[in-house]
Amino acid sequence: MKLTTAQIQTIDEYLQRSGVTYWDVRVELLDHFIEAVEAKLTTTTLSFDEALMEVTIAFGNDIQERHLINSDRTEVIFSGIFSNNKGFKEVEEEKRKQNRKQYLKLLVKQVKENFTRLQFYADYICFALMVYITFQYYTKLGFVAVGIWLTVDIFRTLMVVGKYQKFTRDSLRGEMSSKVISVFLGITINMFGFIFAARGLEAKQLFWVMLSIILFYPVIKASLSIHKKIFNEYKKYKEIVSV
Numbered sequence: 348m349k350l351t352t353a354q355i356q357t358i359d360e361y362l363q364r365s366g367v368t369y370w371d372v373r374v375e376l377l378d379h380f381i382e383a384v385e386a387k388l389t390t391t392t393l394s395f396d397e398a399l400m401e402v403t404i405a406f407g408n409d410i411q412e413r414h415l416i417n418s419d420r421t422e423v424i425f426s427g428i429f430s431n432n433k434g435f436k437e438v439e440e441e442k443r444k445q446n447r448k449q450y451l452k453l454l455v456k457q458v459k460e461n462f463t464r465l466q467f468y469a470d471y472i473c474f475a476l477m478v479y480i481t482f483q484y485y486t487k488l489g490f491v492a493v494g495i496w497l498t499v500d501i502f503r504t505l506m507v508v509g510k511y512q513k514f515t516r517d518s519l520r521g522e523m524s525s526k527v528i529s530v531f532l533g534i535t536i537n538m539f540g541f542i543f544a545a546r547g548l549e550a551k552q553l554f555w556v557m558l559s560i561i562l563f564y565p566v567i568k569a570s571l572s573i574h575k576k577i578f579n580e581y582k583k584y585k586e587i588v589s590v
Contacts, residue, residue: 348388350381354395358384359588361399365408366432371518371577372442374584376406376435407434446519450573454527457569467568475561482557518581524574531567535560 350358358380359373367373380402387398461467538560 348385350385350388350395354384355381356588357395358399361403362435365403365435367435367439369439369442369517369519370581370584371520372439374580375442376438377588403434407437408432443519446523450520450523450527453573454566454569457572458565461565461568461572467565470568471564474564478557478560518577520577521574521581524570524577528567528570528574531563531570535563535567 355377359377362373362376362380367376380399383402383405384395384398387393387401388395391398393401538556
């Protein structure tokens, strides 16, 4: 028995009330819940609410009823059914551990994918030339050009995802991609600052710093691409759970 859109929304809201704050964790749980609840509705005489509770317990949670007292303190009002979140927290922590390992693989895969695109080669060559000119002649114009180049790349991504603040704040992978972008971008900018603050470096030292910045560029580009892919997954999730 297929669940209705309203029932799917109910499950998603229930998971949020039960403390599953990260939407990408919720997406995976939502898939499991939909499949399990549909199976129970097909093979048993349980109602939707009863099936939902059984699936919740199967994830290692305990069910709790919550009540509120009215303003006159004369009546106790039932406010809803929640899980104690124990099982969900275990799932979330496991996903957090997996995310750290999987993101590196995803980053390597995206870097390789970028190197199959002609547009990326054109961008990369232009970036490398700007870095070389900047370091070779210590030109402030070159430094500004590189800064603008990186800013435009990041701005393109922020223009797409910026209006959805919860996308990054409430996503394990969104948080990770944001941190990676910030770290590599920060290292790149600091290297430029170091070069301009310490003129007269030996040619060998200058070469290694310059090479490092050029090598960081594919990682920054890959991180931005991953960020946009995660955002597209977020949009699909919102389409599923929104009216």
